[in-house]
Amino acid sequence: MADVRMIRIGWGVRMRPMTENELFDSFVNATDDELRVAAAPHDFPLVEWDHTDFLAWPDPHARGRGYIAAEVDGAVAAIVLRRAQGGSGVHPSFCNLCRTMQPGNQVALFTARKAGEEGRHGNSVGTYICSDMSCHENVRLAMPLAPNEYRASVDMKIDNTARRVRDFVAQIVRNE
Template sequence: MRPLTEADVRASFVNADAEDLRIMEMPHDFLLVDWDYLDFFAWRDPGASRRGYVLIPHDGRVVGVVLRASDPGRSRSGMCNICRIMQPGNQVTLFSARRAGEAGERGNSFGTYMCADLSCHDNVRLAHPLAPNEVRAAGQVDFRLDGTRRRMETFVSHVWEQS
């Protein structure tokens, strides 16, 4: 991703109203973000635990989506639909996003299960432990990164489409 300023971030949201942008808090480490390392940028709002945000490059611009988290409460393990990693149930949350445009004004939303801390980008970079006779295939991490990026792009596209 290209480096972004706070003004760039606030201008990128396709499903936010003026109030969403007014109350949005940037992550505490925003000035330290290594933009070259990121395929997308996601964070939970430090001031409101139920809100999250995702920024992803799309056709030469950055598109942002405001997320709403459901109540935690799952006791079983669950899988994040973005990074496809199994985690304890309290670390996977249903996030929904109001659709952009008229669909969002009518109350339509789109949701999926994601890592509760929105750390999908980092989670796929962690190497899974290998079995004693297992060999890690070349490109395995790249395959996981591409899939994670593609699934996040698809999620944002469903929120952004104007229907």
């Protein structure tokens, strides 16, 4: 795993700049075949690291596959996710990471094979995530503040999303 550290700026933990090689070295649950076909986010060279708590992106070449990279125990861990087939397009759905209510077809169940021996035995963890994996942007959307709201509530939303992402990735990394 790459030695990528996170630094604290403002309310939350931010990723330090990293290269594509460091990103691909940080995958914990990917097979050699998955790594061979994995693609970095199309805008990776433009990532604003000072405002990045985690990376999440759909694979541009393989429908139904996505990736998340987040800090776990002082180092970046990246995971491969698979999107479950089906789902309801009728009822609103709730993303468990950014806690955003979306139309039903914009939230999907994603699962990730656990790292290490547990993953080799078929154990996985799943959660409902925005289908386009835009949680990072969803919590930053500039919505007008109500008279009783203040900027800190937006910062807390960002930090809580980043914490939930790290906790989800940690479930994949750790053999608990």
